Amino acid sequence: MSADTKQNPITQNTITIDGQEIPFQAGQTIMDAALAAGVYIPHLCHRQGLTPHGSCKLCVVDIASRSVSSHNSDRRLQAKFPADADSRSASACTMPAVAGQQISNNTPALNEVRKTITQMLFIEGNHICPSCEKSGDCTLQAMAYHLGMLDGHFPQFFQRREVDASHPTIMLDRDRCILCELCVRASREVDGKNVFAIAGRGINAHLIVNSASGKLVDSDLETSDLAAHICPVGAILIKEHGYEVPIGQRTFDLHQVSEIGLEKTILTKVRQPDE
Amino acid sequence: MDSANTTGLLRSVIAEAYAESPHLLYVLYALQQQFLHISEEAVREVAAHLDLPSSQVDAVVEFYSFFHKTPRGRYDILFSNCTSCGYMAGGVDLMAMLGRRLDIVAGNTRGDGLVSMDQTSCIGMCDHGAALLVNGMPITSLDDTMIDRIAALVEAETPLEDWPAGWFQVDDNIRVSGLLLKDDLLAGICLRAMLAHGAADTLSEIIQSGLRGRGGAGFSTGMKWQFCREAQGAAHYVVCNADEGEPGTFKDRVLLHSHADSLFEGMTVCAFAVGAKQGYLYLRGEYRYLLPHLQSVLARRRELGLLGVDILGQPGFSFDIGIVVGAGAYICGEESALIESLEGKRGIPRVRPPFPVTHGYLGQPTVVNNVETFIAAAHIVLRGSAWFRVVGTEKSAGSKILSISGDCAAPGIYEYPFGVTIRQVLDDCGAKDAQAVQVGGPSGTLIDSAEFDRRLGFDDLSTGGSLMVFSQARDLLAVIVNFAHFFAHESCGFCTPCRVGTTLLKNGLDKIAGGHGTRYDLDEMQHLAALVKCRSHCGLGQTAANPILDGLQRFPQAFEQRLVHRDFEPHFDLDAALEEARQISHRDDAAAHIE
Numbered sequence: 108m109s110a111d112t113k114q115n116p117i118t119q120n121t122i123t124i125d126g127q128e129i130p131f132q133a134g135q136t137i138m139d140a141a142l143a144a145g146v147y148i149p150h151l152c153h154r155q156g157l158t159p160h161g162s163c164k165l166c167v168v169d170i171a172s173r174s175v176s177s178h179n180s181d182r183r184l185q186a187k188f189p190a191d192a193d194s195r196s197a198s199a200c201t202m203p204a205v206a207g208q209q210i211s212n213n214t215p216a217l218n219e220v221r222k223t224i225t226q227m228l229f230i231e232g233n234h235i236c237p238s239c240e241k242s243g244d245c246t247l248q249a250m251a252y253h254l255g256m257l258d259g260h261f262p263q264f265f266q267r268r269e270v271d272a273s274h275p276t277i278m279l280d281r282d283r284c285i286l287c288e289l290c291v292r293a294s295r296e297v298d299g300k301n302v303f304a305i306a307g308r309g310i311n312a313h314l315i316v317n318s319a320s321g322k323l324v325d326s327d328l329e330t331s332d333l334a335a336h337i338c339p340v341g342a343i344l345i346k347e348h349g350y351e352v353p354i355g356q357r358t359f360d361l362h363q364v365s366e367i368g369l370e371k372t373i374l375t376k377v378r379q380p381d382e
Numbered sequence: 383m384d385s386a387n388t389t390g391l392l393r394s395v396i397a398e399a400y401a402e403s404p405h406l407l408y409v410l411y412a413l414q415q416q417f418l419h420i421s422e423e424a425v426r427e428v429a430a431h432l433d434l435p436s437s438q439v440d441a442v443v444e445f446y447s448f449f450h451k452t453p454r455g456r457y458d459i460l461f462s463n464c465t466s467c468g469y470m471a472g473g474v475d476l477m478a479m480l481g482r483r484l485d486i487v488a489g490n491t492r493g494d495g496l497v498s499m500d501q502t503s504c505i506g507m508c509d510h511g512a513a514l515l516v517n518g519m520p521i522t523s524l525d526d527t528m529i530d531r532i533a534a535l536v537e538a539e540t541p542l543e544d545w546p547a548g549w550f551q552v553d554d555n556i557r558v559s560g561l562l563l564k565d566d567l568l569a570g571i572c573l574r575a576m577l578a579h580g581a582a583d584t585l586s587e588i589i590q591s592g593l594r595g596r597g598g599a600g601f602s603t604g605m606k607w608q609f610c611r612e613a614q615g616a617a618h619y620v621v622c623n624a625d626e627g628e629p630g631t632f633k634d635r636v637l638l639h640s641h642a643d644s645l646f647e648g649m650t651v652c653a654f655a656v657g658a659k660q661g662y663l664y665l666r667g668e669y670r671y672l673l674p675h676l677q678s679v680l681a682r683r684r685e686l687g688l689l690g691v692d693i694l695g696q697p698g699f700s701f702d703i704g705i706v707v708g709a710g711a712y713i714c715g716e717e718s719a720l721i722e723s724l725e726g727k728r729g730i731p732r733v734r735p736p737f738p739v740t741h742g743y744l745g746q747p748t749v750v751n752n753v754e755t756f757i758a759a760a761h762i763v764l765r766g767s768a769w770f771r772v773v774g775t776e777k778s779a780g781s782k783i784l785s786i787s788g789d790c791a792a793p794g795i796y797e798y799p800f801g802v803t804i805r806q807v808l809d810d811c812g813a814k815d816a817q818a819v820q821v822g823g824p825s826g827t828l829i830d831s832a833e834f835d836r837r838l839g840f841d842d843l844s845t846g847g848s849l850m851v852f853s854q855a856r857d858l859l860a861v862i863v864n865f866a867h868f869f870a871h872e873s874c875g876f877c878t879p880c881r882v883g884t885t886l887l888k889n890g891l892d893k894i895a896g897g898h899g900t901r902y903d904l905d906e907m908q909h910l911a912a913l914v915k916c917r918s919h920c921g922l923g924q925t926a927a928n929p930i931l932d933g934l935q936r937f938p939q940a941f942e943q944r945l946v947h948r949d950f951e952p953h954f955d956l957d958a959a960l961e962e963a964r965q966i967s968h969r970d971d972a973a974a975h976i977e
């Protein structure tokens with residue numbers, strides 16, 4: 108591949124997404140390059156400035172095979188596309204941009220995949236949007252609208268999940284947690300704390316709190332922490348500030364998720380006015 | 383015991399274990415052994431002693447199947463649920479039988495704390511019939527009379543040492559020997575050959591041999607070692623993947639038992655080639671019974687100067703091997719999840735790139751290879767790459783060791799040159815009326831009898847070593863349902879397609895097997911299976927749907943004959959939901975039913 112790119116200097120530091128050529132810098136992922144160029148790739152577990160996670164899989168893209176590195180020691184990848192060998196699935200948020208990559212992103216087929224994944228997230232948890240304070244500000248809900256999702260499609264799992272209302276100012280309702288680990292990373296990487304973690308395996312995976320009692324009240328989480336605000340759904344909520352912005356005037360009432368997703372997130376501590 | 387005493391005891395168990403091995407899994411195992419569970423207090427004490435966040439300790443306890451937050455019985459019985467060595471393998475439900483004898487339901491601990499019982503994923507005894515683990519020790523070839531006797535021994539609280547010794551016998555069952563199984567190498571013989579050649583020549587010999595990974599991926603072993611050797615890092619590591627969790631695979635069990643010297647020789651060769659000072663053997667928890675044997679081989683090798691400082695008198699060539707035992711998680715066979723587990727975390731596959739050869743254990747360059755790969759490498763160093771290359775095919779050099787189980791006369795270990803046909807294999811193991819063969823375990827390929835002339839190799843049928851035979855009498859749908867349950871149980875839960883998708887597939891199959899599926903459900907299954915396969919984060923999710931996709935393609939009748947011929951049937955069974963009400967009201971008349 109390197110020989111290839113030398114002969115063709117135009118592709119030296121650009122990738123192509125849906126036919127559009129996009130520059131990138133060494134070390135950037137496909138997502139970094141796309142967002143910087145104003146190209147939206149749907150994402151839920153990604154936030155600029157935090158370590159990429161690669162778990163929600165909303166950002167799946169297809170990369171044409173000729174730019175795929177053959178250095179892969181996992182047996183199961185070889186069996187992955189027995190019939191369809193000319194493109195390979197990748198998570199844009201974790202895949203490094205490599206010169207010359209031909210990437211499909213905003214295609215009906217990929218958006219259909221993303222819709223199904225969004226439905227999976229809905230039926231796995233307990234999302235009763237009309238009764239949720241986050242409605243209108245929720246990225247999961249906005250994603251569903253963006254992808255034209257009309258129902259959950261799959262049978263609901265109706266999992267029993269714990270609510271933690273112990274903290275005086277912050278509420279944790281695991282019913283709505285999508286396991287994106289944004290709060291986990293925000294706490295570690297920005298707040299300099301380590302309030303959250305994921306425990307359990309498979310469908311039993313769940314968010315836990317790093318405190319002696321396992322309750323939020325005994326953790327060092329504060330309202331000013333990024334972790335208290337970063338949740339894309341209504342799982343972590345600030346108490347006593349409900350419905351301050353009326354429904355109809357909320358973030359996704361006024362903007363598309365594809366606009367908000369392009370905004371650069373500046374990760375500074377969020378201070379409440381009363382602090 | 384009062385709480386101060388409990389705390390004191392907890393602390394002493396933790397301190398003692400930690401002094402023996404600093405690995406979190408080791409310390410947690412010691413606690414599970416001593417207290418039959420790992421309490422909230424124990425979690426906090428471990429966190430304090432190992433200087434870890436308590437959430438990390440908690441997360442690990444909840445991740446691995448062999449750690450428990452509520453007490454297990456003094457006899458903890460785990461039945462394999464594999465199609466070959468599971469509790470249904472003989473056609474009768476042995477677990478239900480023992481449950482009746484002991485008055486206990488699977489998943490529970492009996493009120494008196496004497497016994498607990500549950501099922502667990504394949505324990506690698508597939509050549510021995512139905513099998514279980516009691517307090518970690520395997521008992522094989524189970525039948526109903528043994529179940530009666532086990533129940534009696536448990537009730538009488540007979541110590542395991544006094545149970546019939548023959549029950550715990552695990553045989554090698556080597557049926558066909560080839561390149562590697564013909565002889566065990568004399569300890570030290572490869573290392574001497576290697577020192578005579580030097581590291582660079584040894585490495586090029588491995589590359590030239592064409593050896594590819596035996597864990598299934600088939601990546602060139604020599605290239606992997608070369609990448610690791612070239613990678614910059616404060617330390618390099620050699621890790622042997624002895625997690626062998628793929629149902630139907632037990633060849634590493636036999637290699638660990640009877641060819642441990644060759645394995646450690648191969649790891650030491652690798653260490654010399656890549657410049658590693660420390661190695662680890664990651665042994666699956668189900669094979670813990672092999673630990674004393676492996677430790678004694680390591681100890682002997684240290685005495686012989688084959689491990690430790692200045693190996694064989696070569697100044698600066700120092701290397702040692704530690705054993706870390708897993709705790710019931712198939713995903714820890716995936717190399718980056720294995721490394722996470724070694725580091726005392728949940729077994730979550732890492733984002734790749736970077737790969738372990740540059741960023742592995744503790745972020746340092748690390749080689750991860752299968753047991754058989756290291757053994758093959760040791761032989762190659764001794765006998766040369768040409769000796770290896772003449773066997774097998776162009777793309778798949780050398781031999782492959784198979785674990786054969788299922789419906790055949792002689793289950794066991796068979797070593798063949800690559801390129802052998804499935805038909806040949808079936809003839810040799812006495813599989814008379816096979817309708818299907820699962821090559822490479824549930825994550826591999828299900829083939830039908832029209833494909834028995836296909837060949838084993840990386841360019842046709844690839845396998846990590848599992849080969850399961852299903853006769854005409856088998857209910858293939860039941861097999862596929864079993865595999866779907868396996869993947870849903872073993873999904874690590876990190877990524878959405880696999881976490882949710884494997885459970886949806888499992889539920890969908892249960893609906894069909896239960897006689898409630900329609901054509902719509904089959905189409906749904908096909909669609910969902912393709913998504914899980916293509917969009918999951920790691921090899922587990924990417925292969926979890928294989929049995930369903932292969933089954934739908936090759937054995938559609940196995941599904942279709944169970945369908946109800948309606949357009950749609952809800953997952954929710956209204957009539958069944960009324961059952962409790964019928965029981966309470968003692969009614970069973972027509973009006974108490976729907977439809």
Ligand SMILES: Cc1cc2nc3c(=O)[nH]c(=O)nc-3n(C[C@H](O)[C@H](O)[C@H](O)COP(=O)(O)O)c2cc1C
Nearest residue numbers: 595596597623625626627715716717751752755921
């Ligand atoms: C879910 C999963 C389970 C795996 N289990 C094993 C295993 O038990 N043993 C093994 O050697 N490789 C296993 N692998 C493959 C490893 O990731 C890795 O490719 C292998 O250990 C490399 O060694 P090799 O090159 O010698 O085959 C597994 C992979 C996946 C995705």
Ligand code: SF4
Nearest residue numbers: 284285287288290338
């Ligand atoms: S609580 Fe919110 S931010 Fe944290 S993992 Fe769950 S969904 Fe993500």
Ligand code: SF4
Nearest residue numbers: 874876877880920923
């Ligand atoms: S594919 Fe499954 S096992 Fe692999 S990371 Fe995703 S959830 Fe975990």
Ligand code: FES
Nearest residue numbers: 150163164166200
């Ligand atoms: S945004 Fe890439 S996987 Fe979640």
